[in-house]
Amino acid sequence: MSRLTDTLVGVGSNPEGVLASVYLARRNLARNSLRSTLAILGIIIGVFAIATLGILGSVIQLTAADALGGLGDQVIVSPNADAGIERLTDRDVTTITRAVGEDATVIPVVTGGALVERGEARTFAALYAVERPGDLFAAESGELPERHRRGAIVGSGVADELDVEVGRTITIEGREYRVVAVLGESDGFNLLQPDGAVLIPRTAFADESYTQVIVRAESGSQAATAADAIRASVNAREERVSILELSRIVDRIDQFFGLLNAFLIAIGAVSLVVAGVSILNVMLMSVSERRGEIGVLRAVGVQRRDVLRTVLVEAGLLGFVGGVVGAVISGLVALGLYLAVPEVTLPVVVNPRTAGYLVFAVLFGIVISLASGLYPAWRAANERPVEALRVK
Incomplete structure (x- = not known):
């Protein structure tokens, strides 16, 4: 010591x-x-x-x-039911597109639902009409058309239930559609659930007016700016649309x-x-x-x-x-x-x-x-x- x-x-x-x-x-x-x-x-x-x-x-x-994926950079524009507006018109979409400019992508959507059949197999599926499906979805097989004018794009869940692949035909409300692509399985939360859906051309719907518009920006801040621009333009005279900023929910x-x-x-x-x-x-x-x-x-x-x-x-x-x-x-x-x-x-x-x-x-x-x-x-x-x- x-x-x-x-x-x-x-x-x-x-x-x-x-x-x-x-x-x-x-x-x-x-x-x-x-x-x-x-x-x-x-x-x-x-x-x-x-x-x-x-x-x-x-x-x-x-x-x-x-x-939640990239939901923070999206804005959902829907018709304002409280004001008696049930659908969005082409003019509304044009106004929204001009309001956001080149800072965001405007994706108008028509939605519905119907029984989808292939032979003896059948299942109920959501129906979507998206003019440029590549803006929202990715294909697992086949190729997504730049503009969807004909044929059907099938979600992975519907494809499994009906055992359908690219080139086959399916029947929706008595009309036959050739499958041009099968979507990849969704691995996150999406506003539109593609797994259980079928995308068909807008002209196939009885009412071609839009049920909602999805606006996608590069970031949450740009999405917020786009939302403000839409309010200032579309809702200038009356509350025609309701706007949901998903970035706020994500935050x-x-x-x-x-x-x-x-x-x-x-x-x-x-x-x-x-x-x-x-x-x-x-x-x-x-x-x-x-x-x-x-x-x-x-x-x-x-x-x-x-x-x-x-x-x-x-x-x-x-x-x-x-x-x-x-x-x-x-x-x-x-x-x-x-x-x-x-x-x-x-x-x-x-x-x-x-x-x-x-x-x-x-x-x-x-x-x-x-x-x-x-x-x-x-x-x-x-x-x-x-x-x-x-x-x-």
Whole structure:
């Protein structure tokens, strides 16, 4: 011990003194390994709770964002039923197109529904008329026409039910249509559900006026600008249309999940604070048991700052070891979530936000440990050598 004491006395806060403090701290923690292990276990549980709950909330938020897809850049324009307007005309579409200019794509849609048949097989499907289907959909087989003038484009669900492929014919309300393309399966949330739908030319509808207009922009801010332009032009004299800005809905959903995530992290932080109380108790007991040793160190010239540093290093070691172990376990749980839940994709789990939660949890664990060791360290550093040496 004299050698270590010389190091602490001689070099003070130099690197050698820091190493000596680390050595002393590790030795002191090893004196009562059970008590130290229980303190580390508390930190592990707290760090694991914070990191895992944070990652879980992040996974839910990012998965929801993936499911919503690009809805944030869309605006839905519908006839205002309260004003007695049930359909949109070509003139309305022209006004909307002029209002948004080249900053967005205007996609007028006619909707309906009918029984679709192929031989003995039949199913009820939604019917859509979209002049340029490539603006909204992608084909799994066949090619989408630049302008849909004839033939039918079948959703993947309808194609499976009727066992139909490109080149075959289907019957809708007594009229035959040759299938020119089969749409790919939808992997997110869409306003128009293509899987259970069939796209036919607009002229096939008894009423060719539009039921809604979808406006797609490059971003949510451009979509909001387009919505304002539509209100100023189409609704200048009367409220002909109602406008739904999906970016606002997406933002509200994102805010909700952000709040949920913060709430989950707060719950995890409570367990880490409890672990900090346990470290406070461990350090107080350790300092009390070593009053005589601390008195000897102070009597031979060890400075208060060296004693303070040594006790804080003990607390920091507890936090560091517990934090790293807790973060590793949390990372393994996140990986298990990806393997166990098909809806959770690897990019959702492995992303900077996940790494941020792991680093935050470890740092928070160390900070809580150091904060818990402040009072015991201050008490040990301010122990009067004469009083400490009286302890038997």
